Amino acid sequence: MSSPPPPRPSLEMLRALTDENVLRALMDRPRLTRAEISAHTGISKPTISDSVARLSAAGLVVDTGERTAGRGRAGSYYCLAPRLGAALVASITPHGVVAEAVDAHGRVVEQVRAGLGRTAGADLAARTLAAVAGRLRTRVPGGLRTAVVSAADPVDRTTGRLVRLPDAPFLVGDLDPAAVLASSVTGPVLVDNDVNWAARAEHHAGRAQGVDDFVYVHLGEGLGCAVVHDGAVRRGRHGLAGEIAHLHTAGPDGTAMPLTEVFAALGLRRPASTAIDVAALESAVAGDDERARRVRTVLARAISGVLAAAVSLADPEMIVVGGAWGSRPRMIAAIGDHFGHSPRPVRVAAAGLTAPELTGARTRALEELRSLVVRSARPAGDRTPSKGRAPSSPAPRAIGDR
Numbered sequence: 001m002s003s004p005p006p007p008r009p010s011l012e013m014l015r016a017l018t019d020e021n022v023l024r025a026l027m028d029r030p031r032l033t034r035a036e037i038s039a040h041t042g043i044s045k046p047t048i049s050d051s052v053a054r055l056s057a058a059g060l061v062v063d064t065g066e067r068t069a070g071r072g073r074a075g076s077y078y079c080l081a082p083r084l085g086a087a088l089v090a091s092i093t094p095h096g097v098v099a100e101a102v103d104a105h106g107r108v109v110e111q112v113r114a115g116l117g118r119t120a121g122a123d124l125a126a127r128t129l130a131a132v133a134g135r136l137r138t139r140v141p142g143g144l145r146t147a148v149v150s151a152a153d154p155v156d157r158t159t160g161r162l163v164r165l166p167d168a169p170f171l172v173g174d175l176d177p178a179a180v181l182a183s184s185v186t187g188p189v190l191v192d193n194d195v196n197w198a199a200r201a202e203h204h205a206g207r208a209q210g211v212d213d214f215v216y217v218h219l220g221e222g223l224g225c226a227v228v229h230d231g232a233v234r235r236g237r238h239g240l241a242g243e244i245a246h247l248h249t250a251g252p253d254g255t256a257m258p259l260t261e262v263f264a265a266l267g268l269r270r271p272a273s274t275a276i277d278v279a280a281l282e283s284a285v286a287g288d289d290e291r292a293r294r295v296r297t298v299l300a301r302a303i304s305g306v307l308a309a310a311v312s313l314a315d316p317e318m319i320v321v322g323g324a325w326g327s328r329p330r331m332i333a334a335i336g337d338h339f340g341h342s343p344r345p346v347r348v349a350a351a352g353l354t355a356p357e358l359t360g361a362r363t364r365a366l367e368e369l370r371s372l373v374v375r376s377a378r379p380a381g382d383r384t385p386s387k388g389r390a391p392s393s394p395a396p397r398a399i400g401d402r
Contacts, residue, residue, distance in 0.1 A: 018043060018051045019377045023060065026080050027104050027370055031064055033075035052078055060084065060377055080104055084373055085142030087365035088133055088185055091358050092125060092172065093152040093194065094118040094221060094275070098358065099132040101140045104373055106366050110139050118275060122162075122173035126180045133184040145372050146187040148365040149177040150197045150357045152222060157239030160191040165243065167260060169222045169275035187372055190364065194218075194357035195242060196233045198322055199226035201360035207320050207352040215316045216351075217244070217307070219326025221275045223259060225306075227314045245274075249305030252298045262302045266295060278324045285330055300334035307335075308342050322351030 009017075021041045026032060029040075034052055038045045055061035062081045067074040086101040086109060094116065101110040112132040116125060129149075137144050153172050154163040162175040178189040199216035202208045208216070212231040218224040225242035227234045235241050244259060251257040252265050263269050268281045284295045303326075307319055321327050321335065327350035336348045353359055 015051070015054070016378050018047055019055055020374045022048065022051045022055060023080070023374055023377060024370070026061065026078065027106075027373075030105065031066070031077040031079040033068060033077055035075055037078075055377060058377060060373065080373075083142040085145040085186075085369070086110075086136075086140045087369035088136060088144045088147035088181070089150075089358065089362045089365045090129060090133070090147065090177070090181075091150045091194065091361065092116070092129065092175075092177075094120075094169070097125075097128050097132050099129075099136055100358075100362065101136045101144065102362055102365055102369065104366075104369055106362075108362075110136050112136055118169065118270075118273065120172055122175045125172045125175050129175075129177060129180050130184070133181050137184045144185045146365065146368040147177075147181050147185045147189045148361040148368065149181075149189065149191045150194045150361040151175070151177070151191065152194050154240050154243060155191050155193050157235050157237070160189070162191075163238075163240065165240075167245070167274045169270075169273055188368065190368065192233075192235075192239075192361075193224070195224035196226045196235065197358075197360035197364075198351070198353075198356035199228050199233055199320075199360070201353055201356040201363065202320050202322070202351055203228055203231065204360070204363055205353065206356060207349050208318065211317050213314070213316050214318045214320055215307070215310045215314055216320045216322065217303070217310075217326065218323040219303070219321060219331075220323035221270075221278055223276075225310065227310070227316075229314065244306050247306055247309060249302045251302070259302060259306055262298065266298065276325075281325050282328065285325075285328075285334075296330060296334040297338070299331065300338040303335050304339040304342060307339050307348070308344070311342075311344050311346055316346060318347040318349060320349055320351050322353075322356060327351045 021043060022037055025037050025040045034048050035045060038048045052061060060081050061078050064077045064079050066077040084104055086103050089100040089102055091098045096116040097114045099112045100108045103109050112135050114128045114132050116128055151162055154165055156163050160178050162172055164173050177191050181189050195218045198218065202216055208214045214228050216226040223245045225244045227242060246258040246260065248256045249259050251262050260274055263276050268277055268284060270277045285292055321332060325331060332350045339345055339348055
């Protein structure tokens with residue numbers, strides 16, 4: 001007995017899919033005629049014309065007033081409406097807060113910076129984040145519809161709040177970015193730490209592009225690690241996976257000690273802080289004298305111990321090293337040489353992107369904003385996310401694995 005034919009898609013579903021194709025075509029290009037949209041999407045011109053009319057009536061698409069030139073009937077150019085809003089991308093580091101407004105084309109249309117400090121505390125960080133977001137909100141037509149936050153601190157996977165760990169070099173405390181941004185952002189707020197965002201960026205467009213299993217190690221003022229498995233960052237039960245500062249490794253005299261204490265033993269930490277003194281470290285490893293070679297050897301041995309643990313637990317295809325000093329050619333060479341003699345060596349490469357944490361957060365913010373714009377074109381009873389995309393709840397939330 002033959003099975004019944006699958007149900008045919010409803011007219012509403014077909015219209016929604018067409019509208020999504022039109023919107024995404026206009027997100028990728030500043031302006032298009034209906035004929036060009038038809039050519040890009042492979043959808044018939046009459047169907048595209050109906051969709052453009054619907055989207056224009058909904059206030060999502062506008063006629064630019066420009067017309068094609070040449071023989072034949074002039075075509076009208078259409079673009080996204082100017083008041084579709086933007087996504088907020090915010091980075092919280094010891095150097096301050098950087099906040100960007102990114103439109104649906106992926107352009108950074110506004111940027112605000114504000115100082116902070118290594119011992120800022122939750123109250124100052126909250127006031128600073130709220131201030132920069134408020135300034136951006138008033139400058140963006142349509143306001144801020146979603147936000148992605150990168151923080152130089154661990155982030156609780158469930159709540160999106162920053163977590164204060166012992167001896168953390170950046171003392172922000174129990175900051176809740178979603179609550180801080182509630183008055184400035186109308187949609188979802190996603191929060192994760194900077195190392196995880198950097199790993200996502202390297203996977204999307206950096207050194208690990210096309211590699212679905214790798215470990216990203218950040219070596220800067222702070223120490224961090226992200227494990228990417230099957231193309232997704234694995235964050236652990238509480239979101240604290242990859243906190244390598246207290247992982248035991250070999251110290252300067254060969255005895256075991258936490259990784260962060262290796263820098264203390266070498267005199268390479270900032271006074272009264274667990275933060276690594278990047279300038280002093282770079283100076284210490286720069287030369288070819290005996291001391292510089294010794295410091296490079298000590299650091300390479302200590303870091304290789306951490307890499308060996310990561311390989312044992314995660315079985316990655318490669319290791320990407322980033323951060324202010326970790327990706328320097330001398331350090332990459334020293335780490336690669338030392339780690340190459342370990343029982344299970346894998347390829348070690350320097351990170352390929354500048355400011356990868358912002359790049360990673362910006363990429364996700366653009367995805368979220370575009371998804372919101374597409375959903376706003378659907379009838380009120382059909383605002384489900386696009387196929388293959390993470391749901392965008394209107395409530396603030398922490399980022400989860402994808």
